[in-house]
Amino acid sequence: METTKISGAEAVIRCLLEEGANLVYGYPGGAIMPVYDELYKFQDQLHHVLVRHEQGAAHAAQGFARATGKVGVCIATSGPGATNLVTGIADAQIDSTPLVCITGQVGKHLLGSDAFQETDIIGISTPVTKWNYQITEAHEIPEIMAKAFYIARSGRPGPVLIDITKNAQFDLLDFSYTKCTDIRSYHPKPILNEEKVKDAAAIINKAKKPMIIFGQGIVLSEAEAELKALVEKAGIPAAWTILGLSALPTDHDLNVGMVGMHGNYGPNMLTNECDVLIALGMRFDDRVTGNLQTYAKQAKVLHFEIDPAEIDKNVKSEVAVLADLKDALTALLPLIEKKSHTEWHNEFKRHYDIELEAVINEELAPTNGKGISMGETIEMINKHSHADAIMVSDVGQHQMFTCRYSKFNQTKSNVTSGGLGTMGFALPAAIGAKMGRPDREVVAVIGDGGFQMNIQELGTINQTKVPVKIVVLNNEFLGMVRQWQELFFDNRYASTVMVNPNFCAIAEGYYIKARKVTKREELDEAVAEMMASKEAYFLEVMVEKENNVFPMIPTGASVSDIRLS
Amino acid sequence: MENKTFTISVYSENNVGLLNRISGIFLKRHINILSLNVSESEIENVSRFIIVVDTTEKWVQNIVGQIEKQIEVIKAFYHVDDETIFLENALFKIDSSLLFDERQIQNIIKESNSEIVTVSRKFFVISKSGRRSEIEEVHEKLKPFGIMQFVRSGRISVSKEPMEISTLLQELNINKY
Numbered sequence: 001m002e003t004t005k006i007s008g009a010e011a012v013i014r015c016l017l018e019e020g021a022n023l024v025y026g027y028p029g030g031a032i033m034p035v036y037d038e039l040y041k042f043q044d045q046l047h048h049v050l051v052r053h054e055q056g057a058a059h060a061a062q063g064f065a066r067a068t069g070k071v072g073v074c075i076a077t078s079g080p081g082a083t084n085l086v087t088g089i090a091d092a093q094i095d096s097t098p099l100v101c102i103t104g105q106v107g108k109h110l111l112g113s114d115a116f117q118e119t120d121i122i123g124i125s126t127p128v129t130k131w132n133y134q135i136t137e138a139h140e141i142p143e144i145m146a147k148a149f150y151i152a153r154s155g156r157p158g159p160v161l162i163d164i165t166k167n168a169q170f171d172l173l174d175f176s177y178t179k180c181t182d183i184r185s186y187h188p189k190p191i192l193n194e195e196k197v198k199d200a201a202a203i204i205n206k207a208k209k210p211m212i213i214f215g216q217g218i219v220l221s222e223a224e225a226e227l228k229a230l231v232e233k234a235g236i237p238a239a240w241t242i243l244g245l246s247a248l249p250t251d252h253d254l255n256v257g258m259v260g261m262h263g264n265y266g267p268n269m270l271t272n273e274c275d276v277l278i279a280l281g282m283r284f285d286d287r288v289t290g291n292l293q294t295y296a297k298q299a300k301v302l303h304f305e306i307d308p309a310e311i312d313k314n315v316k317s318e319v320a321v322l323a324d325l326k327d328a329l330t331a332l333l334p335l336i337e338k339k340s341h342t343e344w345h346n347e348f349k350r351h352y353d354i355e356l357e358a359v360i361n362e363e364l365a366p367t368n369g370k371g372i373s374m375g376e377t378i379e380m381i382n383k384h385s386h387a388d389a390i391m392v393s394d395v396g397q398h399q400m401f402t403c404r405y406s407k408f409n410q411t412k413s414n415v416t417s418g419g420l421g422t423m424g425f426a427l428p429a430a431i432g433a434k435m436g437r438p439d440r441e442v443v444a445v446i447g448d449g450g451f452q453m454n455i456q457e458l459g460t461i462n463q464t465k466v467p468v469k470i471v472v473l474n475n476e477f478l479g480m481v482r483q484w485q486e487l488f489f490d491n492r493y494a495s496t497v498m499v500n501p502n503f504c505a506i507a508e509g510y511y512i513k514a515r516k517v518t519k520r521e522e523l524d525e526a527v528a529e530m531m532a533s534k535e536a537y538f539l540e541v542m543v544e545k546e547n548n549v550f551p552m553i554p555t556g557a558s559v560s561d562i563r564l565s
Numbered sequence: 566m567e568n569k570t571f572t573i574s575v576y577s578e579n580n581v582g583l584l585n586r587i588s589g590i591f592l593k594r595h596i597n598i599l600s601l602n603v604s605e606s607e608i609e610n611v612s613r614f615i616i617v618v619d620t621t622e623k624w625v626q627n628i629v630g631q632i633e634k635q636i637e638v639i640k641a642f643y644h645v646d647d648e649t650i651f652l653e654n655a656l657f658k659i660d661s662s663l664l665f666d667e668r669q670i671q672n673i674i675k676e677s678n679s680e681i682v683t684v685s686r687k688f689f690v691i692s693k694s695g696r697r698s699e700i701e702e703v704h705e706k707l708k709p710f711g712i713m714q715f716v717r718s719g720r721i722s723v724s725k726e727p728m729e730i731s732t733l734l735q736e737l738n739i740n741k742y
Contacts, residue, residue, distance in 0.1 A: 038652045122582060131636045149635055184734070185639040187577050309630035544579070 008138035009034035010167040015145035018177045021073045025057035029077025032104030034169035052456035055270045056428035063284040063432030066415045073099040078104045079117030089159045090128040094419030098157035105165045110135045111427045127523035130158030138171035150180035155188025156307040173490045192323040193502020199319045200302045207276035209344045210236045216243035217325045224411045226329035235340035241269035241282045243418045246408040260288040262400040266351030272560040281325045284314040294558035320429015358564040371544035374401035384408045384531040389441040394426035394450035397479035400549045403447045424453030430468045448474040458510040483548045505537035514538040566621040576616035578637040590631045602719030651722030655700045657691040658714035677703045
């Protein structure tokens with residue numbers, strides 16, 4: 001194979017280009033300067049986005065990965081640069097988002113000497129990475145980078161961190177690149193067991209009250225068409241987890257809503273009534289199951305999952321099909337009998353009507369002189385985006401309203417921090433999502449709390465002119481915590497009142513068009529103006545201060561103890 | 566579910582940092598490792614961890630699943646004591662004068678099937694291999710004479726049933742080509 005002598009830093013860039021990564025997020029600093037010097041040279045091939053904080057780089061890379069299905073890449077220097085990435089890495093790990101994070105490190109001769117800006121980022125990131133590795137010799141770079149991309153994107157995806165000492169960036173190596181396709185000890189795609197698929201099909205065909213819960217596994221394996229085919233052929237009502245949202249169009253007749261703590265009434269109640277529970281690429285998170293002692297005890301659970309460690313971890317399965325979801329559903333489909341469970345499906349509709357009456361109508365059209373609700377704002381965005389935007393939400397009440405009320409026609413359209421619940425996620429993630437999918441409208445919905453956790457990324461928007469739409473739902477509270485204080489802590493609002501700055505002035509300070517809405521009558525026109533804008537746009541909506549998200553399953557309660565008020 | 570002693574065996578690539586990843590899995594669950602031994606295995610370039618913990622079957626299954634998920638881990642197993650042959654090794658360092666002054670020590674060595682590893686002018690060293698209880702028995706008997714140093718190794722164990730690692734690796738290699 002032909003080789004050429006280049007620096008380790010140049011090798012890093014060439015590896016990225018070999019992997020098709022031509023957009024990276026990062027922040028320079030001493031220990032990563034050789035790589036940045038090469039970035040300068042390669043700027044026509046590799047676009048680097050200067051964020052305003054390394055946490056923003058990690059979240060932007062996540063947003064890019066979630067909206068495109070590709071590996072997101074971020075770069076930081078050693079020490080504080082590296083540690084600032086950690087929150088984003090932890091978020092990516094729990095939400096199975098493929099990231100390659102590159103950090104600079106002090107020279108090999110300084111390792112372990114508590115040198116300036118030295119931290120043990122390998123030790124720090126070990127519990128929150130799928131894999132990590134410290135490169136101390138330039139010649140290791142191509143092989144390790146190839147492994148990093150392979151591990152990040154294959155099997156159950158996740159974040160990989162590669163720490164590169166400064167000497168390894170300067171030293172020369174003979175460069176040649178071979179993509180990694182195999183690691184002896186790593187088997188990302190379990191081999192599908194046809195017998196298990198037959199067993200699962202037999203149970204599905206006999207079921208009287210079957211129910212599907214689909215998670216992000218559908219999106220990650222791109223099995224959306226197979227999911228839809230299964231749902232329609234078998235006539236099974238299908239509910240989603242927060243990360244499964246948008247894998248099946250929201251208005252599909254058999255899409256029965258969200259499961260979990262703030263999910264819909266029907267799918268939660270009926271989880272404890274179905275006779276067969278088909279879990280597709282979801283991991284029975286405690287926010288989904290509530291009390292495990294009472295969760296779906298009557299049902300035969302069929303668990304379709306790629307990660308062996310998830311089988312029987314929280315919920316014991318009758319049949320576990322361990323495979324990539326697309327392979328599993330492709331094998332399952334021909335074995336499924338055509339059916340329609342009309343009466344059972346009507347149960348979901350009856351429950352929906354109860355929820356509509358008790359919660360949804362009031363949320364979407366508040367009465368009695370109440371202020372603007374979060375739900376009606378989301379409904380307004382649906383109207384003007386024609387249910388075709390990528391919705392990026394932060395963490396809190398607004399997130400639950402966004403996920404509950406957004407409408408989606410396309411997959412990979414819901415980008416939110418699920419497992420870690422990271423406030424500050426949405427603004428940088430929206431930047432990444434829009435850069436990854438410039439063809440689509442990207443709307444970030446953020447609370448007044450979360451917005452201030454990474455507000456500095458308005459600077460990145462200003463510099464890059466990325467046309468994201470930002471909606472801050474301002475209730476001058478840390479709303480979700482306040483709701484819990486109201487319900488479970490005797491209305492003692494300890495440290496949840498937010499005295500906020502003039503957000504529009506801040507956005508305008510970054511030269512971003514801004515508008516504030518305080519009255520319901522202005523909302524329609526303001527959202528229309530935002531969606532019509534060709535540039536980035538900031539919309540602040542003052543919403544009802546003490547509104548609560550219902551339905552709700554209190555922590556530790558059973559899914560069928562779901563409260564409507 | 567009741568607690569039992571489990572021996573976890575992990576076959577892995579020999580990589581820096583893996584020990585940290587594996588110990589983190591126990592740390593996260595507040596499970597104390599009773600004994601840990603890492604060495605080369607019967608297969609070239611494959612390391613073997615032997616980890617002993619006192620926990621429930623549910624947890625040990627969960628832990629083994631998480632260990633197997635680590636990129637460098639080839640395969641992990643768990644066994645209860647009846648399913649393995651296991652022992653530990655201990656060294657006792659004792660003042661040399663006692664070897665001749667206290668006849669009883671020589672009897673203890675003989676009766677317990679211990680070995681004298683070395684004798685110098687100042688001290689001698691006894692090695693005892695066996696189950697934890699046998700080592701503790703020798704320890705108790707030697708204690709009254711004064712032990713200068715005592716150390717016990719982690720458990721090493723082999724399973725009664727085959728672990729099929731060589732076959733597994735062979736299959737992986739066949740699949741590769």
